[in-house]
Amino acid sequence: MKLTIGTDIGGTNTCSGVVDAEGNVLKKAAFKTADYDTAEAYADALAGSVQELMASFEGKSVEWAGLGIGAPNGNQRSGTIEHAPNLKFDGIVPLAQMVRDRLDLPKVELTNDANAAAVGEKLYGAAKDYDDFIMVTLGTGLGSGVYVNGKLVCGDSGFAGELGHMSVIPDGRYCGFGRRGSLENYCSATGIRRTYFEMLAQRGGPTALDHLKVGEINSKHVADAANVGDPICTATMHFTGRLLGEALASAALLTAPAAFFLFGGPVQAGGILLDTTHEFFEKHLIPTYRGKIKLIVSALPPGDAALLGAAALVAE
Amino acid sequence: MKLTIGTDIGGTNTCSGVVDAEGNVLKKAAFKTADYDTAEAYADALAGSVQELMASFEGKSVEWAGLGIGAPNGNQRSGTIEHAPNLKFDGIVPLAQMVRDRLDLPKVELTNDANAAAVGEKLYGAAKDYDDFIMVTLGTGLGSGVYVNGKLVCGDSGFAGELGHMSVIPDGRYCGFGRRGSLENYCSATGIRRTYFEMLAQRGGPTALDHLKVGEINSKHVADAANVGDPICTATMHFTGRLLGEALASAALLTAPAAFFLFGGPVQAGGILLDTTHEFFEKHLIPTYRGKIKLIVSALPPGDAALLGAAALVAE
Numbered sequence: 001m002k003l004t005i006g007t008d009i010g011g012t013n014t015c016s017g018v019v020d021a022e023g024n025v026l027k028k029a030a031f032k033t034a035d036y037d038t039a040e041a042y043a044d045a046l047a048g049s050v051q052e053l054m055a056s057f058e059g060k061s062v063e064w065a066g067l068g069i070g071a072p073n074g075n076q077r078s079g080t081i082e083h084a085p086n087l088k089f090d091g092i093v094p095l096a097q098m099v100r101d102r103l104d105l106p107k108v109e110l111t112n113d114a115n116a117a118a119v120g121e122k123l124y125g126a127a128k129d130y131d132d133f134i135m136v137t138l139g140t141g142l143g144s145g146v147y148v149n150g151k152l153v154c155g156d157s158g159f160a161g162e163l164g165h166m167s168v169i170p171d172g173r174y175c176g177f178g179r180r181g182s183l184e185n186y187c188s189a190t191g192i193r194r195t196y197f198e199m200l201a202q203r204g205g206p207t208a209l210d211h212l213k214v215g216e217i218n219s220k221h222v223a224d225a226a227n228v229g230d231p232i233c234t235a236t237m238h239f240t241g242r243l244l245g246e247a248l249a250s251a252a253l254l255t256a257p258a259a260f261f262l263f264g265g266p267v268q269a270g271g272i273l274l275d276t277t278h279e280f281f282e283k284h285l286i287p288t289y290r291g292k293i294k295l296i297v298s299a300l301p302p303g304d305a306a307l308l309g310a311a312a313l314v315a316e
Numbered sequence: 317m318k319l320t321i322g323t324d325i326g327g328t329n330t331c332s333g334v335v336d337a338e339g340n341v342l343k344k345a346a347f348k349t350a351d352y353d354t355a356e357a358y359a360d361a362l363a364g365s366v367q368e369l370m371a372s373f374e375g376k377s378v379e380w381a382g383l384g385i386g387a388p389n390g391n392q393r394s395g396t397i398e399h400a401p402n403l404k405f406d407g408i409v410p411l412a413q414m415v416r417d418r419l420d421l422p423k424v425e426l427t428n429d430a431n432a433a434a435v436g437e438k439l440y441g442a443a444k445d446y447d448d449f450i451m452v453t454l455g456t457g458l459g460s461g462v463y464v465n466g467k468l469v470c471g472d473s474g475f476a477g478e479l480g481h482m483s484v485i486p487d488g489r490y491c492g493f494g495r496r497g498s499l500e501n502y503c504s505a506t507g508i509r510r511t512y513f514e515m516l517a518q519r520g521g522p523t524a525l526d527h528l529k530v531g532e533i534n535s536k537h538v539a540d541a542a543n544v545g546d547p548i549c550t551a552t553m554h555f556t557g558r559l560l561g562e563a564l565a566s567a568a569l570l571t572a573p574a575a576f577f578l579f580g581g582p583v584q585a586g587g588i589l590l591d592t593t594h595e596f597f598e599k600h601l602i603p604t605y606r607g608k609i610k611l612i613v614s615a616l617p618p619g620d621a622a623l624l625g626a627a628a629l630v631a632e
Binding site for chain 2 (some may be wrong): 055074082083131132133134144146148149151153154155156157158159161162163165166167169170176177179246249250251252255256257258283284286287289292293
């Protein structure tokens with residue numbers, strides 16, 4: 001049987017998995033990313049972890065298609081990780097080549113996590129029948145991957161699909177590198193948490209989350225409280241959905257996709273956020289597009305999406 | 317020799333021209349678009365005009381590559397004109413097919429004017445060496461055409477590249493169909509005129525344009541007065557450049573182009589508008605893109621750009 005390996009590099013953990021042609025994850029392995037201070041030591045650890053996974057299939061008749069890697073600030077064109085803020089090894093790291101040198105595999109490819117998710121959605125998820133779509137992932141940040149004519153768009157620099165940095169509120173929240181009001185500061189899981197505190201500041205409370213510690217509160221708490229009627233959490237999710245819907249309607253203008261696929265807890269939970277996003281998306285589309293562009297919730301399993309996306313890079 | 321024909325359909329005139337392989341316009345013909353009330357009558361007139369052009373080359377050894385048409389609301393995927401607000405024949409008009417039926421040519425293609433300009437820039441202009449770029453045309457409206465991997469992006473609906481409708485000022489100027497604050501209401505030639513009046517309202521004048529009739533004032537007057545130091549016109553061009561620069565920095569995020577090509581009087585005149593656009597574009601790019609994406613003034617001749625772009629559709 002033909003198998004691929006996918007690796008999801010996160011700031012905390014590096015998780016690899018063996019994936020079959022139908023997108024089932026057959027076996028997984030993980031290690032702590034932060035245990036390795038240099039790119040060389042990290043590449044050794046990654047290669048070792050992948051070799052162990054492969055060794056566990058010894059004796060079976062397996063054809064290995066290759067290894068796909070999803071990494072923060074991953075550049076698909078060059079196979080490098082560039083200045084990833086949450087990794088210990090800074091600068092431009094040619095990780096794809098470093099892993100190629102260490103493993104005997106026909107293909108090693110690398111891209112960023114949201115691009116990998118887009119490839120995963122196309123191969124194993126709900127985007128199978130779509131050639132022109134945009135994948136949007138809501139997590140700590142907001143990532144995206146763009147398909148045009150059945151192919152992932154890399155862009156000239158290799159860094160296409162950075163929708164999270166689109167400016168949505170002029171002079172809005174600070175984004176970390178001099179820019180302000182970016183989509184991901186409002187519509188990521190982290191952004192939802194920030195909006196909750198903003199609404200609390202404006203309206204004063206009480207809210208259904210008063211019994212929780214400030215540091216504990218996350219977007220799931222807010223979404224759950226909104227979906228049972230807490231006014232401040234409802235206002236938070238409504239504000240988030242409005243911004244997201246309007247931003248997606250703007251994002252549609254360049255490549256005119258057939259659909260947006262939405263991945264991540266806050267949207268996959270459905271409810272007010274998804275409804276409001278739909279409402280303002282449709283309202284802000286230009287008439288030419290109205291009723292023609294779908295918003296579809298991702299069909300990738302939340303826990304394994306990053307892994308599957310990475311594996312899909314070489315399975316295609 | 318191999319020749320193509322390009323047709324530029326405007327609300328007032330329909331202009332066709334014969335173009336050689338180097339992008340020289342050898343001969344032109346025009347008629348009044350508004351003289352024809354039905355799509356059938358218009359298609360007859362267009363076919364007649366093109367046939368006359370071709371007849372003038374009789375006796376020479378010409379191989380006709382085909383006819384390319386640039387039209388308002390032109391859909392490249394289907395070859396139709398859909399609900400063009402400035403044409404007399406409403407609805408969905410399959411003009412490419414109607415012209416194919418009337419003329420004996422190997423190819424008849426149709427797209428919108430900005431997409432045609434993008435193809436023209438790639439074939440005959442400054443984008444020859446670029447595979448990933450975005451063409452932006454500033455005229456009555458603001459149009460755009462997107463190239464990815466050396467190909468014009470059509471989008472699922474055939475209407476990709478509608479950057480002019482991107483929302484840049486929440487709750488800003490009214491755009492005609494319920495939407496507000498779109499880029500083209502600020503950064504097209506018409507938008508610049510509107511901003512001039514807004515600045516005049518805010519600051520009270522006098523301005524260097526006080527001797528002109530209100531109805532006469534256009535973006536060229538404002539640009540010229542700005543470039544010789546009139547404060548209100550300078551503020552107008554500065555405001556326009558800031559919005560345009562920021563919008564292009566946002567537009568870069570989806571497809572990560574190597575360059576934007578800017579076409580239209582206001583930008584091709586250079587000066588304050590172009591300088592300010594550059595400044596705010598670079599400032600608003602995410603760090604990954606800084607110094608990597610160029611803003612380049614179109615090399616298409618202003619008078620013949622639409623024609624050349626249309627011809628390029630079939631010359632490729």
